[in-house]
Amino acid sequence: GVAAAAGNVARFRAHLQSGAPRAPPAGEQLALAHVERALDELRKLKGGEEAGEGLTLASLRIEMDALKERHSLLGVPFAENPEMQLCVQELSLLSQAWEMAQRVLSHFAAWEAQPWGSADVADLLEATRAAHKEVRSLPSGARSLGVSRQLEEAVKARLAALPVVAELRHPAFSQEHWSRLFAAIGRPDRAVGPELTLGALLALELAQHADACLDAVGQAQKEAATQAGLGKIEDAWRDWTLAFSRVAGQGSDVPLLQPDPLLAEALESDQVVLQGMASSAHVARNPRVLEVVVGWQARLGSVDAVLAAWRDVQQRWQALESIFTGSADIRQRLPEDTARFESTHVEFVALQEESLARPGVLDACLQPGMAPRLDSLLRSLELCSKSLQAYLETKRLAFPRFYFVSPAELLDILAKGHDPRAIARYLPKIFESMSCLEFAQPKGEEESAETVESSRGAADDESLAAASSSSARLRAAPKSSSLSSARPARSRAPSESVRASFRASLKLSARGPSPLPPAAPAVHETLYAVAMLSPDGERIAFDPPCPCG
Structure with a gap:
């Protein structure tokens, strides 16, 4: 009895250690098909159907219960078989690991059937984090199994892939960017539309090239911003008009x-x-x-x-x-x-x-x-x-004082040169310290002096009577200067008139202490600083003498 039961337990444990499913076949990734086969084998080992040499956990328990009952009837103590307890514990760990794999992979399979363009990646990411937490909560014996290690790796891969998927769903990421991404990671080009399933996208293992994916998405976002900027420029310049x-x-x-x-x-x-x-x-x-x-x-x-x-x-x-x-x-x-x-x-x-x-x-x-x-x-x-x-x-060149006026003013002077009154406003620029000219009326008309502003159409036979400076008015012109001659001579007429008036004032001042005209105090102040020849060639004598000798 007892020895035979112990032998059966030993054989079952040996079979359990050698034949029980602990991981997918070597070289294969964990999948639901592996999980289903492993769970079927575990159900056989637990009982209900013969497995191995016809031993199951259920049959061993029946045998042990029968031995325990006979020992009880004989009043003999019954010692529990330690290997039997190990078999129970090992089958429990295997079942927990494979059942966890079944639960997690079933969720993954349901998610992967969704179109990747419409999948709620945020919810999937949250559920994946919860699954990762459950896998890590397995007993240490179950976590050490190959199936648990592969399951945890699969969950971690999803945790890494889903954020990349979320980034790749950016509206700016077009098929052109997909083609460039595939070329960058060395994958054959293929169409990626919104109807593509999440599983097909994850099968591309883009998480292994997360940096390349994120760089491609960043490129697409920058290009979208550039396109938006170009659109604004195009819209703006379509509306700009000239005034x-x-x-x-x-x-x-x-x-x-x-x-x-x-x-x-x-x-x-x-x-x-x-x-x-x-x-x-x-x-x-x-x-x-x-x-x-x-x-x-x-x-x-x-x-x-x-x-x-x-x-x-x-x-x-x-x-x-x-x-x-x-x-x-x-x-x-x-x-x-x-x-x-x-x-x-x-x-x-x-x-x-x-x-x-x-x-x-x-x-x-x-x-x-x-x-x-x-x-x-x-x-x-x-x-x-x-x-x-x-x-x-x-x-x-003909009249150098024209350099004092601008080309536009000179053109105006030349265009209106037939009318001295019209160009008199330019005289302050041409002749220093001159503000205006006064013209005498032609012979036979009423004589009156007037200050000239501008009057187009005046007669060309007017004569220059006097030049007025900004500080003093010199009206003692020895003779009038005709403005009816040619333009170069006419342009020099004011200058000659000023010289004549100045010479007359000098002569008047040099004759003695006779009072000066009321309009010439400013000129008198300059007499000591000027030495000029009179028209007849004689030097003017100053009385009183010049302070400078």
């Missing part, structure tokens, strides 16, 4: 481009943004996005260049238009440049009218031939400007 205002021109109102600080600021800001995009690594690694960025850089660069050239052309046209269309003298002196300007004027007005009809910044500045057209206008206006400057230089 025009009409001014009186030759025979009609000419629309002129108005400065727009907001447009200039937007142009500069967007160019800086595009420069930053072009220099970023994620754009450089995506030829398609880089092409769009470079394209916008070229567009805004062209807009900037065209607007700068446009403003330059417009400014030159505004400076020359009134001269070549309103000055008969210039038209007569520079006939070739006048004809060139008239042709340029017609082209410029046509350009402005066309741009007014389609004022969109991109439409106006990027229309075919716009830059060459502006360059042609600019070259023509520069030739007209150079010829005009050369003509003004001849006038300055």
Whole structure:
């Protein structure tokens, strides 16, 4: 009895240690199929069906119970077989390990059947953490089994893979990024759509390339931000328009481009943004996005260049238009440049009218031939400007005091030179300390002196009666200076009149202590510092003598 029962227990334990399922077959990953086979074997070992040599845990227990009962009837103590207890304990640990594997892998199988695009990754991650906690709570004997070790590794792999899956679900991550990711990790390219199951995605073992996946997702996010920035730039420049205002021109109102600080600021800001995009690594690694960025850089660069050239052309046209269309003298002196300007004027007005009809910044500045057209206008206006400057230089050489006035003022002087009153406002710049001129009326008319402001159309036979300085008025001109002569001589008339008045004042002061005219105290203060020859060539004698000797 007892010896036979002990032998049966020993044989069962030996079979249990050698044949009981402890891990999946060597070289295979833990799967539900392995779990089902292992649980079937464990059920056989527990009883109900013969296993091995026909021994089961249930049969051994029946045999031990029978021995225990006979010992009880005979009043003989019965000692429990220690190996029997070990068999019970070992079968319990095996069952716990495989049942845990069945429970966890069944959950995983249900999750893996879901489309990865719609799976609630956050919930799956939380459930996986709970499963990991349960696996770690197994008894140490069960955790030491191969099945438990593989199960824990599988759970850890899920814990590492699910965050990667969550990142890969970013809306910016497209098939293009999947292709680049597969190429980076050395996997064959395949389509990854939202209908792909979570299990198929996890089978790619992307968690082993988590860094590459996260880098690809970061690249996609940056590209999405770049695309959004490009979209904003495109929308903004689709709405930008040029502002025009009409001014009186030759025979009609000419629309002129108005400065727009907001447009200039937007142009500069967007160019800086595009420069930053072009220099970023994620754009450089995506030829398609880089092409769009470079394209916008070229567009805004062209807009900037065209607007700068446009403003330059417009400014030159505004400076020359009134001269070549309103000055008969210039038209007569520079006939070739006048004809060139008239042709340029017609082209410029046509350009402005066309741009007014389609004022969109991109439409106006990027229309075919716009830059060459502006360059042609600019070259023509520069030739007209150079010829005009050369003509003004001849006038300055003839009368050097014209260097004291600007080209525009000199042109006004030349255009209105027939009317001395109209150009008298420029005299303070041409002659130092002179504020105005006073003109005598022609003979036969009522004589009256008046201070000149500007009166176009006055007679050319007026005579200069006196020059008025800012500190004293010298009216003692020895003779009037005619302004009806040629322009160079006419320009010198005020200077000659001032010299004559000054000489007269010097002579008057040199004759003696006679009182000076009330208007000449300022001149008297300068007599001791000036030595001049009188018109007849005699040196003036000062009384009292000059303090300087």
